[in-house]
Amino acid sequence: TANADGKTWTATFTPTANVNDTTNTISVNLTGLTDTAGNAGVSTASSANYTVNTRSADTTGPTATITLADTALTVGETTTVTIRFNEPVTNFDASDIVLTDANGTLGTLTANA
Template structure:
């Protein structure tokens, strides 16, 4: 037997471009420290992001997920955040 894994995964979020202008989008990459399943848009917190996230796609290893972020037009805010509800 082995002990149960009682710790959740950790995640790191990176954007290909963090200074978007009107009409631009960027790739959001979410890397987990272990494979995850059933991860979808409802797990991503965009409350303070001023934009939308496209469909999440997983790499074969289940640790790296990507999606396209589209910012809200006419918003200039350097405090925008994207997070994962772990």
């Protein structure tokens, strides 16, 4: 919004959600502007640095603990694998499991209540 003198403009800035960043500025490209005499602007103008912290207090990702009901398996045995996260997770499926060093296969994942 322009003030009556045409020199002062204001707008409301809304920071992006879920961001934690200490290096932010807003800039104006002056080369696209002209004054009332038709003189083009030169270069840019930038605000002072400001911080944005719109992340919730929980800023760390989930962790997991993996336990096996039986840790000494022999021919024909199976064991229950329990994966417990420190907080609820979404989008967890079999493609997230790495069995490279497991020497076996894993059955279907089942979420507990």
